Amino acid sequence: MHSSVNRIQVGVLGASGYAGRELCGLLLRHPSFSLSFATANEQRGQTVRFGSAAVTYVATEDAPLDSVRLVFCALPHGAAQPWVQLAREAGARVVDLSNDLRPGSGVSEHIPYGMPELGAETRNAVRSAQVVANPGCYPTSILLPLVPLFRQNLIPPGATIIANAASGVSGAGNSPKRELLFAEVADDYRAYGVGNTHRHMKEMVATLHGLGDADLVFTPHLLPMARGILASITVPIVKELSDPIAPLRAAYEHEPFVEVISEQPALKDVHRRNVVRMTATTLQGTRSPMLLITSALDNLVKGAAGQAIQNANIMFGLDECEGLPT
Numbered sequence: 001m002h003s004s005v006n007r008i009q010v011g012v013l014g015a016s017g018y019a020g021r022e023l024c025g026l027l028l029r030h031p032s033f034s035l036s037f038a039t040a041n042e043q044r045g046q047t048v049r050f051g052s053a054a055v056t057y058v059a060t061e062d063a064p065l066d067s068v069r070l071v072f073c074a075l076p077h078g079a080a081q082p083w084v085q086l087a088r089e090a091g092a093r094v095v096d097l098s099n100d101l102r103p104g105s106g107v108s109e110h111i112p113y114g115m116p117e118l119g120a121e122t123r124n125a126v127r128s129a130q131v132v133a134n135p136g137c138y139p140t141s142i143l144l145p146l147v148p149l150f151r152q153n154l155i156p157p158g159a160t161i162i163a164n165a166a167s168g169v170s171g172a173g174n175s176p177k178r179e180l181l182f183a184e185v186a187d188d189y190r191a192y193g194v195g196n197t198h199r200h201m202k203e204m205v206a207t208l209h210g211l212g213d214a215d216l217v218f219t220p221h222l223l224p225m226a227r228g229i230l231a232s233i234t235v236p237i238v239k240e241l242s243d244p245i246a247p248l249r250a251a252y253e254h255e256p257f258v259e260v261i262s263e264q265p266a267l268k269d270v271h272r273r274n275v276v277r278m279t280a281t282t283l284q285g286t287r288s289p290m291l292l293i294t295s296a297l298d299n300l301v302k303g304a305a306g307q308a309i310q311n312a313n314i315m316f317g318l319d320e321c322e323g324l325p326t
């Protein structure tokens with residue numbers, strides 16, 4: 001593994017999972033972080049290669065938490081919180097990729113929600129945080145387009161926002177599940193977690209709470225691809241806009257990881273990149289004005305590991321873009 005006295009030593013818990021592996025790959029190329037340990041559960045003891053680097057997974061219980069300044073926790077939701085606590089007690093700062101500490105999770109302590117593009121207040125909170133809750137993949141694709149519309153008072157009170165989003169299969173993690181076998185998902189496309197029951201609902205509702213008064217209907221779909229999320233979001237707005245893209249452009253013109261474009265975003269354009277691409281279109285033929293917003297991201301990069309490193313860069317006063325694929 002990398003070692004350099006000048007680099008910031010970091011460790012990854014859950015490094016053998018999809019998000020953890022993506023983190024390891026990015027960290028091994030990062031100019032300022034050095035990967036000091038990588039843990040696994042069932043895959044403990046295995047050695048894997050990331051390009052020319054070889055990494056041997058240690059058991060999570062054997063992670064030398066007190067030897068690093070930062071721990072990325074990529075454990076399954078439910079399992080993460082105790083390990084976040086142990087890392088803190090060992091003196092490390094933490095970026096947690098699970099649901100456990102995000103808005104709506106019910107934790108009493110205020111943990112900054114690491115979606116830097118929400119603005120200066122978020123960046124300041126992340127910069128000084130001991131623990132950051134890294135956002136979920138679907139919420140990143142849905143909240144980044146919606147928040148500016150709320151902030152610009154474009155969504156009428158009582159509106160119903162309908163977000164349909166499709167994710168590649170890596171979104172479900174790499175523990176074996178029959179319904180995720182290749183022969184089950186290939187040539188298929190289906191909704192799941194219907195009826196506003198997906199666990200990302202709470203995070204989105206809690207983040208939008210206070211920005212406006214609207215209902216969110218969120219239906220995830222399983223896309224027979226390895227990675228990528230495409231979200232289509234139907235939003236009532238208070239008035240017809242001569243330029244439907246303008247509110248998003250105004251919000252994100254200086255953001256390196258948000259691409260507001262006039263064409264339709266496609267998954268191949270965001271593949272392995274730490275970006276969200278989005279556009280907005282006026283809907284024709286509706287009796288009140290509505291926008292269709294489409295957004296695309298790579299669930300393992302901007303939806304997980306890339307955004308986690310973006311937050312870590314902020315926490316350690318580095319250039320926010322350092323080591324990230326744009």
Ligand SMILES: NC(=O)c1ccc[n+]([C@@H]2O[C@H](COP(=O)([O-])OP(=O)(O)OC[C@H]3O[C@@H](n4cnc5c(N)ncnc54)[C@H](OP(=O)(O)O)[C@@H]3O)[C@@H](O)[C@H]2O)c1
Pocket residue numbers: 013014015016017018019020039040041042043044060073074075076077079080097098099135136137170171172173174175299300303304
């Ligand atoms: N996949 C995504 O697109 C995505 C996006 C955003 C956020 N996240 C979040 O990131 C976290 C990891 O997701 P993932 O998709 O990478 O999951 P995953 O592929 O299932 O990986 C889970 C990791 O945790 C380890 N692990 C499982 N149970 C454990 C336990 N009880 N104690 C210690 N280690 C344990 C696994 O080790 P072994 O494999 O060796 O058993 C593996 O390294 C989750 O909280 C998820 O919600 C995922």
